[in-house]
Amino acid sequence: xxxxxxxxxxxxxxxxxxKDGSSDARExxxxxxxxxxxxxxxxxxxxxxxxxxGRDVAxxxxxxxxxxxxxxxxxxxxAAVGKDDSVDAHIYDTVKGSDxxxxxxxxxxxxxxxxxxxxxxxxFGTIFSRSPDGxxxxxxxxxxxxxxxxxAADRTGLALLQGLWEHLGTSHYTLYxxxxxxxxxxxxxxxxGIIAFDRRRGDFAGIAxxxxxxxxxxxxxxxxxxxxxxSCTGDGVAAAYAVGAALKDxxxxxxxxxxxxxxxxxxxxxxxxxGGFLKNGSGERFMGRYAPKVLELASRDVxxxxxxxxxxEGRGFxxxxxxxxxxxxxxxxxxxxxxxxxxxxxxxxxxxPVVEAIPIAPAQHYMMGGIGTDIHGAASIPxxxxxxxxxxxxxxxxxxxxxxxxxxxLVFGNEAGIAAAAYAASAPATTLTDxxxxxxxxxxxxxxxxxxxxxxxxxxxxxxxxxxxxxxIYRNQADLVEGLRRIRAVKERFLKVRVVDQSKVYNVNLxxxxxxGHMIQLAEIIILGAIARTESRGAHFRRDYPKxxxxxxxxxxxxxxxxxxxxxxxxxxxxxxxEPKERVY
Amino acid sequence: MTETTVKxxxxxxxxxxxxxxxxxxxxxxxxxxxxxxxLTALLKIRDGSDPSLTLRYxxxxxxxxxxxxxxxxxSRLACQTPIGPELxxxxxxxxxxxxxxxxxxxxxxxxxxxxxxxxxIEPHLxxxxxxxxxxxxxxxxxxxxxxxxKETPRCIACAACFSACPAVEADAGFPGPMALAKLYRFVVDxxxxxxxxxxxxxxxxxxxxxxxxxxxxxxCPKDVRPSERIRDLKEMAIAAQGGTEHGxxxxxxxxxxxxxxxxxxxxxxxxxxxxxxxLAGQATQGLRMIRKKPEILKxxxxxxxLDEVEKIYQALDDVPEGKS
Numbered sequence: 001x002x003x004x005x006x007x008x009x010x011x012x013x014x015x016x017x018x019k020d021g022s023s024d025a026r027e028x029x030x031x032x033x034x035x036x037x038x039x040x041x042x043x044x045x046x047x048x049x050x051x052x053x054g055r056d057v058a059x060x061x062x063x064x065x066x067x068x069x070x071x072x073x074x075x076x077x078x079a080a081v082g083k084d085d086s087v088d089a090h091i092y093d094t095v096k097g098s099d100x101x102x103x104x105x106x107x108x109x110x111x112x113x114x115x116x117x118x119x120x121x122x123x124f125g126t127i128f129s130r131s132p133d134g135x136x137x138x139x140x141x142x143x144x145x146x147x148x149x150x151x152a153a154d155r156t157g158l159a160l161l162q163g164l165w166e167h168l169g170t171s172h173y174t175l176y177x178x179x180x181x182x183x184x185x186x187x188x189x190x191x192x193g194i195i196a197f198d199r200r201r202g203d204f205a206g207i208a209x210x211x212x213x214x215x216x217x218x219x220x221x222x223x224x225x226x227x228x229x230x231s232c233t234g235d236g237v238a239a240a241y242a243v244g245a246a247l248k249d250x251x252x253x254x255x256x257x258x259x260x261x262x263x264x265x266x267x268x269x270x271x272x273x274x275g276g277f278l279k280n281g282s283g284e285r286f287m288g289r290y291a292p293k294v295l296e297l298a299s300r301d302v303x304x305x306x307x308x309x310x311x312x313e314g315r316g317f318x319x320x321x322x323x324x325x326x327x328x329x330x331x332x333x334x335x336x337x338x339x340x341x342x343x344x345x346x347x348x349x350x351x352x353p354v355v356e357a358i359p360i361a362p363a364q365h366y367m368m369g370g371i372g373t374d375i376h377g378a379a380s381i382p383x384x385x386x387x388x389x390x391x392x393x394x395x396x397x398x399x400x401x402x403x404x405x406x407x408x409x410l411v412f413g414n415e416a417g418i419a420a421a422a423y424a425a426s427a428p429a430t431t432l433t434d435x436x437x438x439x440x441x442x443x444x445x446x447x448x449x450x451x452x453x454x455x456x457x458x459x460x461x462x463x464x465x466x467x468x469x470x471x472x473i474y475r476n477q478a479d480l481v482e483g484l485r486r487i488r489a490v491k492e493r494f495l496k497v498r499v500v501d502q503s504k505v506y507n508v509n510l511x512x513x514x515x516x517g518h519m520i521q522l523a524e525i526i527i528l529g530a531i532a533r534t535e536s537r538g539a540h541f542r543r544d545y546p547k548x549x550x551x552x553x554x555x556x557x558x559x560x561x562x563x564x565x566x567x568x569x570x571x572x573x574x575x576x577x578x579e580p581k582e583r584v585y
Numbered sequence: 586m587t588e589t590t591v592k593x594x595x596x597x598x599x600x601x602x603x604x605x606x607x608x609x610x611x612x613x614x615x616x617x618x619x620x621x622x623x624l625t626a627l628l629k630i631r632d633g634s635d636p637s638l639t640l641r642y643x644x645x646x647x648x649x650x651x652x653x654x655x656x657x658x659x660s661r662l663a664c665q666t667p668i669g670p671e672l673x674x675x676x677x678x679x680x681x682x683x684x685x686x687x688x689x690x691x692x693x694x695x696x697x698x699x700x701x702x703x704x705x706i707e708p709h710l711x712x713x714x715x716x717x718x719x720x721x722x723x724x725x726x727x728x729x730x731x732x733x734x735k736e737t738p739r740c741i742a743c744a745a746c747f748s749a750c751p752a753v754e755a756d757a758g759f760p761g762p763m764a765l766a767k768l769y770r771f772v773v774d775x776x777x778x779x780x781x782x783x784x785x786x787x788x789x790x791x792x793x794x795x796x797x798x799x800x801x802x803x804x805c806p807k808d809v810r811p812s813e814r815i816r817d818l819k820e821m822a823i824a825a826q827g828g829t830e831h832g833x834x835x836x837x838x839x840x841x842x843x844x845x846x847x848x849x850x851x852x853x854x855x856x857x858x859x860x861x862x863x864l865a866g867q868a869t870q871g872l873r874m875i876r877k878k879p880e881i882l883k884x885x886x887x888x889x890x891l892d893e894v895e896k897i898y899q900a901l902d903d904v905p906e907g908k909s
């Protein structure tokens with residue numbers, strides 16, 4: 001071997017990364033008023049709101065906050081601020097986009113806050129793209145009646161994440177960086193705090209809190225073909241389910257129409273918003289068959305099914321793709337407004353979108369379901385709150401519109417932060433005991449002491465292959481039942497998962513196992529909801545039940561933990577002004 | 586895309602301080618298509634051969650900034666670096682942790698100093714309470730004002746620049762390319778009211794420690810071009826404060842020297858930069874130089890074609906600010 005490079009100084013592995021040194025993470029038990037888990041846009045916004053309400057706040061994240069998956073959002077954030085547009089139009093588009101399963105009171109609340117939320121982010125320092133008159137630039141997006149998607153080139157999530165992180169840096173809170181959530185602790189009918197795994201120290205610790213906000217994002221990694229980051233493993237959603245919180249509408253999984261063929265890296269809907277075409281293997285612009293009025297700018301479920309149908313019926317390219325064409329937009333527009341996806345196409349597919357079409361296919365992208373909450377983020381357990389993609393309010397329901405998820409993180413992150421702070425201010429103190437820590441972590445410690453058993457990666461892969469194959473864009477009873485059988489087999493195998501890495505420092509093998517366990521549980525719940533819902537609505541499409549069935553299925557699915565596994569029940573949809581109609585684009 | 590595979594040899598740095606006496610390299614050989622990203626290969630190794638291989642990664646699409654590392658001695662994002670060209674050039678792929686940051690384990694480094702430098706430049710809008718934000722609406726910003734941010738909003742804080750920077754290695758007081766590019770982003774922000782203070786402060790807090798080697802710009806996976814932003818900051822700092830600091834006086838002296846004679850007058854330049862007292866302070870080094878190279882005591886001659894140099898200077902004088 002060659003001589004060694006220069007890495008002279010080794011860090012003290014017991015060091016921890018606290019933003020302010022007010023407490024010492026080497027202590028096994030921490031205590032705060034409010035603990036926010038997840039430090040993407042929703043978590044940061046919740047933390048900011050709780051700090052501003054005067055609470056002692058901890059922000060816990062398994063990645064540095066700037067590495068959160070919010071930063072991967074590309075296209076934009078919706079707000080009906082144009083003179084021709086209106087909040088009512090935004091509400092209507094969102095209700096229709098949800099295939100009438102969205103709670104209309106929540107959607108009204110949500111859309112009314114869009115304008116002020118975006119302005120606030122501009123005041124916090126976010127760098128948005130601008131119109132020639134100096135106002136915030138807007139672009140067209142799928143399922144929207146007006147160009148109402150405000151953007152920062154095609155890195156809107158990154159721009160917002162930087163703006164919020166930099167603004168949050170002026171306030172006082174404690175950051176627990178690179179801590180994995182393992183458990184919530186619930187006692188006496190309310191949340192007492194969290195148990196987490198500190199990657200650097202290689203040990204478990206408890207953080208007692210009067211209230212907890214879960215903002216841990218999605219669980220797209222239950223699928224193999226997903227636009228989601230590797231970190232999107234549903235840790236908070238699984239932890240909430242484990243202590244009895246109700247999960248809502250978990251069967252609704254959004255597949256984004258345009259992900260790179262091989263790597264499934266996202267190509268923003270903004271590419272079509274700026275005028276991009278979708279073409280099949282014979283060069284035909286096929287969306288006219290599926291959405292005659294708005295073509296490529298139909299909602300995502302419609303466009304994804306259209307692409308899948310073209311390929312299934314033999315009209316795709318031989319590799320199973322369709323093409324996204326941008327060439328006609330011209331080099332200047334492509335390179336200024338779609339700069340990141342230019343780089344993505346060039347670096348990850350070897351395609352220059354200025355001169356070539358981009359081979360794309362749908363990929364899992366967004367989870368409409370999550371921890372059921374009210375409009376203030378409150379989950380079904382006192383003291384527990386959730387926001388962002390981990391939560392289900394529900395505003396997206398059967399299908400989310402592009403540009404509504406960034407807005408959701410900020411609007412409901414803020415709400416959850418305010419509500420969690422208010423709860424903490426009036427609730428008595430909580431305690432975590434050594435017994436809590438022991439109960440929560442002793443099963444996890446056995447993973448590392450096994451001499452036999454399967455690696456978490458093997459089980460994760462088996463789960464992902466099952467979900468890709470049996471729980472995709474087009475579903476049917478036989479596939480879903482087979483998928484459930486396979487996922488339950490993986491769940492059984494997980495009882496003997498083995499962590500081979502014995503190190504105490506940054507043991508990602510243990511994190512892998514935690515994440516795989518969370519995802520396998522959530523996969524089972526997704527399939528159970530999908531088997532039960534014998535209709536097609538939004539992103540949930542059953543070939544054996546191809547019609548929407550309002551008489552029987554205009555209701556939310558709730559999944560809670562029972563003695564024999566997940567128990568399904570149903571809850572009504574809230575209506576205000578919009579009667580369900582057939583959904584045509 | 587199931588094209589032919591190549592035999593890819595990886596030599597991966599493994600080290601856990603406190604447990605291992607010293608670092609070692611572990612070899613893995615995989616058959617992979619040449620367009621495979623390094624990150625994909627590393628995850629295959631983790632999933633298939635050795636789950637204890639420790640690295641940070643998340644988005645796999647060059648937007649989260651987690652997976653910067655040394656790939657054949659260059660600071661790169663593993664997700665954005667295909668194996669093919671690396672193998673063609675070097676025959677194998679040597680994977681090491683980023684430099685200038687202590688190793689926690691394997692490819693994971695302690696980034697505290699990197700983040701601290703970022704925090705130190707006050708990365709948030711500095712506002713003047715007498716000039717409140719417009720009530721209920723955004724601050725207008727022209728396209729030209731947005732363009733002044735240049736590429737800095739693309740920064741993903743991956744620290745590849747920090748890893749590549751020799752000034753960071755030499756001087757813990759140097760903020761590093763990322764922090765300075767971030768400072769630039771706030772200095773050009775029309776909403777920020779702290780421009781002047783920021784520029785004055787950074788002059789004594791590391792701006793002039795940049796060696797102008799441009800390795801940061803070469804390393805940056807997002808084309809932020811930190812070294813160019815540092816150059817912009819230097820120009821703005823001189824415009825804001827004049828030549829009051831060693832660094833700025835040196836730059837001005839350098840420019841004047843060349844304009845005058847086409848060559849550097851070293852003794853004069855030291856005097857211009859450090860003043861007479863400073864000159865005395867460097868006397869030992871000066872004497873050594875005089876012994877080796879006595880001609881530096883004489884003023885250099887004017888070079889032939891000095892009029893051509895002058896033309897260049899005049900052309901540069903005519904370039905509007907910010908377009909250099």
